[in-house]
Amino acid sequence: MKLVTWNTQWCCGNDGIVSPRRIVDGARQLADFDVLCLQEIAVNYPRLRGDASGDQPAQLAALLPGFQLFFGAAVDEWEGGERRRFGNLIATRLPVAQVQHHPLPYPPDAGVRSMPRMCTVVTVTDPALGPVRIMTTHLEFYSKVQRMAQARALRELHAQYSAQAAAPPEHSSDGSPFQGKVHTGRAVLCGDFNLEAREPEYATISAEGDDAPLWDAWRLLHGKQPHPPTFRIHDRTYGPDPVACDFVFISDALKGKVRRLWLDGETQVSDHQPVAVELA
Template identity: 40%
Template sequence: MRVVSWNIHWGCGKDGRIRIHAIIDVLRKLNPDIICLQEVAANHPELEGSATANQFKQLAGAFGGFHAIEHAPSEIYRNNVPRLFGNLILSKYRITQAQRHMLPWPVDPEGAPGMPRGAIEVVLDTPGARLRLVTTHLEYHSPLQRMAQIRRLRELHAEASARARIFAAHPEMDAPYQLGERPASAIYCGDFNMAPGDAAYQALLAPHAEGAPLLLDAWAARHPGHARAPTAGLHGYPWPEKPDCYDYFFVTEDLARRVASVEVQSETAASDHQPVVLELVPGA
């Protein structure tokens, strides 16, 4: 099972031009089963390159055999037309349920700029096992807001794990009550806007008092003791000042043994971030 996570920078390359077809070409070459994208835009002419098209529809249309779940935490209206900015999941595997979570956006006394942030959670029927997949894009400018968002992700993880322990179907109740199991086994991915070892990074991986399974950094699990490949700062982009890691895959303990590879695709300059690819071997 191959999962790609990529902050696509609304398809804006280092020359300031938007080429969604270049994003699509890279994704097709990576041959993923699941695609998790951040910074997907629709009707945003003021963004660099003028992101006027609905990229959610463009990307979903390019992968017609995949199921698409979108979530735009930033939804602004001009002349009653929505301008959207957010996340997208495309899955070859059957999605049994989806939840769109708004993450906290507390007022920062320092006045740091920010935007609404969210996370998409889906339950997937993958070969041999059902699991949860969560993709997100956390706040960049405000450490206070980013830490609040980390805490909420941990709460959601603990909630799903507790629900998995007591799950029981209630066929006598109406259809809206028939949400299936939210498995404890999970993959979290996206642009977390934190460096390895940051306080937010450590907080996300800390043990849960509620007994939820630990989250492990898939890169560290697969490449112990090896330098981490940068996921941004390549190809002459003005940001960040030096190559660094902001994009991650985190997996629950039971999935760590199934991690066959975690690789950063450093060749493409189609975005200011690089795609990260996780490969899991089948498990029961």
């Protein structure tokens, strides 16, 4: 299974052009992906740089024939009588078992710029790996208080899913909403975490000594070698130096399945760089 994760900056490149097509083309150049996880997907935000007034989930669906797309809006608001949405999207050509959207904590942090955040979870069935829980998210950039609360919530969410897999509820095949679900300990958590590997939120998410650890795919392959930067490489609007903040975490059940992790450090069709991982 090949997965690509990318913060698209509402599909806006460093040249100010908004183009979902360039995002899809860039992801395809990076990998023949089975799963595509995108952050910062917009619906009807004309005042964003480059004009994101379109319905980007619909545009992406047209560009990805053969894929199912699942959009989770972290922000769902009305302005001037018009609905606007902003969030994460998972597209996959693998069979889908279930989809869930989880709002993440949004504690007060007075006077600090922020917006709501969420995690989209899609359980797919890979022919070689079996059921895999794909989780994609985008944590708060400005508020450290909110970012830590969100990191803890992701840990709790993964632990809950893992516990359900270990001790599933009563099975039912009655065709009701209570009917049996696909529970799996095999999971991938990816996205833009807006933090570096040296920060406490990173340790909170990974919690490698926990009963349900999450392993950084880069470190599984490369040990203590520094992560390649994924942000502020070509555009220094948000800081002076390049940093790595887009990660792929792997559950314990998939720890031995990571074959490769690579990225495109050259593309400028977003202010972040896309990251790909292969599990086999």
